[in-house]
Amino acid sequence: MGKPSLSPSKISTYLACPVRYRWTYADPRGRPYLRAKGMYSFGTTLHRVLEKFHGGGETGVATIGQVAAAYDESWIDAGFSDAAEMAEAYGEGLQILERYVEEQAREPATSQTLFVERVLKGEYEHFRLIGRLDRVDERADGVLEIVDYKSGRTEVSSDDVVADLAMGCYQLLLSKLHPGRPMVATIVALRSGARASCGFSPEELAEFERDLVKLGDQIVTDEIFDRLPSWKPLCAQCDFLTLCRRHPDFDEPPSEVARGENW
Ligand code: SF4
Numbered sequence: 001m002g003k004p005s006l007s008p009s010k011i012s013t014y015l016a017c018p019v020r021y022r023w024t025y026a027d028p029r030g031r032p033y034l035r036a037k038g039m040y041s042f043g044t045t046l047h048r049v050l051e052k053f054h055g056g057g058e059t060g061v062a063t064i065g066q067v068a069a070a071y072d073e074s075w076i077d078a079g080f081s082d083a084a085e086m087a088e089a090y091g092e093g094l095q096i097l098e099r100y101v102e103e104q105a106r107e108p109a110t111s112q113t114l115f116v117e118r119v120l121k122g123e124y125e126h127f128r129l130i131g132r133l134d135r136v137d138e139r140a141d142g143v144l145e146i147v148d149y150k151s152g153r154t155e156v157s158s159d160d161v162v163a164d165l166a167m168g169c170y171q172l173l174l175s176k177l178h179p180g181r182p183m184v185a186t187i188v189a190l191r192s193g194a195r196a197s198c199g200f201s202p203e204e205l206a207e208f209e210r211d212l213v214k215l216g217d218q219i220v221t222d223e224i225f226d227r228l229p230s231w232k233p234l235c236a237q238c239d240f241l242t243l244c245r246r247h248p249d250f251d252e253p254p255s256e257v258a259r260g261e262n263w
Contacts, residue, residue, distance in 0.1 A: 023240045145185075
């Protein structure tokens, strides 16, 4: 059996709740409880369209009309509570994309896109780190810019970029592909067009990598099936609440729905 793989979303899931990690990635009994979510469908659709928009001339998606057509083709309708909610999201998405294309047309081109939606991997002793980068540009000054789209956000700051686990992982993975190249990570808040950038120094990146390896080793050696669910605010909106309620020691507050049957 190969080494286990860890992605930023797997690591974030573990940090939020190791039991949720178990149900999502390790125990097939969790799978039937995973629900499609409209916000994820919305985000995936926007990413697909932007992949085509930045993917080079051969995609044929450059003008507002072509972007609108690609949006319609790419639309994912899973997870919306009803037709009205979906129609509202569809309209919002179209507005976001139209504004994005207009902004791109106004901005002078000072960088070149190197790739879009590419999976990069980094090998460590006990695990493989995997990250899917939305886009990487090469600026005129030689700096590599990792661009990450956030479809649910209207605001973003450079502190958000520094604190974002995925952005750290992406810088680490890109540094393996382009050792020694200066780089910066940028988050684009698609709902407003706001963007913020920040980059690790080589020393900061080395420290991030040391911490990540420790955390990754902890995750892959954790006796995840022995972890017991414990109540936290996150539980109220968790797909796996029904499963966790079956554990006799699940400490759900009395105000919450009554506990189910045995684990
Ligand atoms: S319900 Fe709570 S304890 Fe159970 S997986 Fe979800 S977040 Fe974790």
